[in-house]
Amino acid sequence: MEQRWRRGCCLLTVALVAAMVLVSAPSAKAKLSPGYYRTTCPRVESIVRSAVARKVRETFVTVPATLRLFFHDCFVQGCDASVMIASGSSDAEKDAPDNESLAGDGFDTVVRAKAAVEKACPGVVSCADVLALAARDVVSMSSGPRWTVELGRLDGLVSRAGDVAGRLPGPDMRPDALAAMFADNNLTVPDMVALSGAHTVGFSHCARFAGRLYRSGAGADPSYYRASYARQLMAACPRDVGPTIAVDMDPVTPTVFDNAYYANLARGLGLFASDQALHDGAASRPAVEGFARNQTLFFEAFKEAMVKLGRVGVKSGRRGEIRRDCTAFNG
Ligand code: HEM
Ligand SMILES: *[C@@H]1O[C@H](CO)[C@@H](O)[C@H](O)[C@H]1NC(C)=O
Numbered sequence: 001m002e003q004r005w006r007r008g009c010c011l012l013t014v015a016l017v018a019a020m021v022l023v024s025a026p027s028a029k030a031k032l033s034p035g036y037y038r039t040t041c042p043r044v045e046s047i048v049r050s051a052v053a054r055k056v057r058e059t060f061v062t063v064p065a066t067l068r069l070f071f072h073d074c075f076v077q078g079c080d081a082s083v084m085i086a087s088g089s090s091d092a093e094k095d096a097p098d099n100e101s102l103a104g105d106g107f108d109t110v111v112r113a114k115a116a117v118e119k120a121c122p123g124v125v126s127c128a129d130v131l132a133l134a135a136r137d138v139v140s141m142s143s144g145p146r147w148t149v150e151l152g153r154l155d156g157l158v159s160r161a162g163d164v165a166g167r168l169p170g171p172d173m174r175p176d177a178l179a180a181m182f183a184d185n186n187l188t189v190p191d192m193v194a195l196s197g198a199h200t201v202g203f204s205h206c207a208r209f210a211g212r213l214y215r216s217g218a219g220a221d222p223s224y225y226r227a228s229y230a231r232q233l234m235a236a237c238p239r240d241v242g243p244t245i246a247v248d249m250d251p252v253t254p255t256v257f258d259n260a261y262y263a264n265l266a267r268g269l270g271l272f273a274s275d276q277a278l279h280d281g282a283a284s285r286p287a288v289e290g291f292a293r294n295q296t297l298f299f300e301a302f303k304e305a306m307v308k309l310g311r312v313g314v315k316s317g318r319r320g321e322i323r324r325d326c327t328a329f330n331g
């Protein structure tokens with residue numbers, strides 16, 4: 001009897017401790033806050049901002065390249081700068097076939113901003129946070145909205161090309177598959193529609209939509225592209241074009257972060273099947289139409305979705321480090 005009581009008591013203690021661990025786990029994980037570096041690196045935001053501004057003045061590609069780099073980082077292993085790691089004896093994330101030609105200017109932006117931050121506060125600010133700040137800055141520097149960035153991410157300890165497959169959306173994916181992939185990252189359908197508005201800036205290589213542009217033995221499928229846009233795309237991307245040619249994804253205002261992307265979808269100017277699917281799908285269409293009508297509504301939704309994107313898979317404690325060099329683990 002006494003023995004059973006003791007065992008019961010111990011089980012109860014174990015259960016209580018386990019419950020406490022479970023309850024405290026989420027807060028131990030999510031320690032992000034805008035003021036995270038207030039005492040340790042008070043000028044971090046302005047340092048990153050000037051480095052990014054300098055890079056944007058050199059080339060506009062900085063804007064789309066940095067924004068997409070943040071998205072790809074967060075969707076593979078969480079927002080932990082794992083995408084920045086250079087391949088060593090085995091391939092890192094950035095060299096996975098699915099990295100979909102991330103432009104070098106995004107990497108360069110983070111490396112330069114991190115170098116500037118290291119001068120002021122060595123060993124304090126993670127590359128993951130520098131990337132999150134830079135992604136915000138490039139949007140606001142191209143007439144887009146500006147939001148408050150939560151900080152306190154650690155840099156991840158893992159970067160494997162093999163982890164990329166199946167985690168990034170493809171231009172030919174169906175609406176429900178896209179929604180499921182975003183849901184895996186705690187993002188709703190309206191979040192997904194808002195984030196896809198990032199395609200208001202930047203470029204796509206011809207091969208990404210050639211299958212949609214050229215039906216076998218025929219020209220463009222008129223149900224996909226309006227005639228003038230199809231002609232424009234075919235002129236830029238002839239059938240046998242090499243892998244380096246790219247076109248603007250927003251043919252109307254390619255270098256302005258605005259809501260033109262959404263209006264384009266209703267006018268046969270959606271580049272990818274995945275873009276068009278947002279307009280054609282019943283679940284996503286209300287958001288597309290709302291953002292097309294009201295840019296303020298789009299900006300509010302984009303800001304909120306970017307903050308949520310920045311919370312995906314954030315590392316803390318022994319699962320991360322503050323990298324000295326963003327392209328290599330400290331080890
Ligand atoms: C909804 C699913 C999405 C699909 C299927 C998709 C697909 C693509 C593809 C195929 C490209 C062209 C890449 C190339 O050929 O170089 C591209 C470019 C781009 N994507 Fe997405 N994307 C999606 C969502 C997003 C999100 C959520 C963001 C950011 C918040 C984003 C930001 C960008 C940017 C900025 C570019 C231009 C990159 C550059 O010019 O260097 N995309 N995307
Ligand atoms: C546009 O959206 C904003 C933000 O939700 C809202 O305050 C505003 O009233 C809307 N404007 C119009 C014309 O509907």
Ligand SMILES: *[C@@H]1O[C@H](CO)[C@@H](O)[C@H](O)[C@H]1NC(C)=O
Nearest residue numbers: 026184185186311312313314
């Ligand atoms: C989604 O949110 C839940 C609850 O906050 C969290 O436990 C989970 O880790 C999040 N998923 C990702 C991929 O961040």
Ligand SMILES: CC(=O)N[C@H]1CO[C@H](CO)[C@@H](O)[C@@H]1O
Nearest residue numbers: 094095096097099101102104
């Ligand atoms: C920017 C970048 O690192 N791109 C790489 C993507 O992956 C291919 C291999 O699949 C590399 O050749 C690219 O250099």
